[in-house]
Amino acid sequence: MLFIALLITLGLLAALADRLGAPGLANWPARMRLAMALALLLAGSDHLLNPQRYLPMMPELLPYPLGLVLFTGLCELAGAIGLLLPRWRRWAALALALYFVCVFPANIKNALDGLNVAGLPAASWYYWLRLPFQPLIILWALYAGEWIGRPRVEQASWEPVE
Structure with missing residues (x-):
């Protein structure tokens, strides 16, 4: 819940930054991408710096709990960076949605x-x-990556051209 509160707060701050003239934040997917990237940079860094905080959260049936905590931190950092790179943002968002399911x-x-x-x-x-x-959070990632909520492109007509 702290993560969703962080997402909402950062998203609203991004909207305020847009109002104040910050470039690149003119639409909600861009604001939500920035918010998620910043939140994941914080969370991923915390996984790497304080793994002992996350070890009690690990289900007992999973092997190598410390390795998994560190891996999840790296996944969050990679997802955050991917969201900020236009070439990778859609795939990063999809990977993050899957990560949040996992x-x-x-x-x-x-x-x-x-x-x-x-x-x-x-x-x-x-x-x-x-x-x-x-x-x-999953929907946030998909919307930020523009997998959902994208403007619909009109279907081309299959009528023969004269």
Whole structure:
């Protein structure tokens, strides 16, 4: 839930920056891309700098929990950079949507087991409330990458040309 709050806050700040004349933020996909990239840069860096915070979130059946935490941090950083590169933004957004699907089981585990980790909320309701936001994060990535919400291109007519 902290991640979605960060996305919304950064998205609104990007909209404000557009109002103040910042270039490249004239539409919502651009604002949402920047917001997600910044949020992922923060989250990915935290995964690499403080992996012990994320180890209790890992489902027990997954091998190499430390390696997976570090890998997820690298995925978040790569996704953030990819969103900012026009040539890669659509594929980065698609990969991030898949990534957010893949980490959902860890969110379910946290809701079922609860967490007591420094720097993270201890209340179990937080982790239950967080679950319905995961689809919104997936949709955010797809919209930011312009996989959804793109203007429709009119279909060419198949009528013969005279």
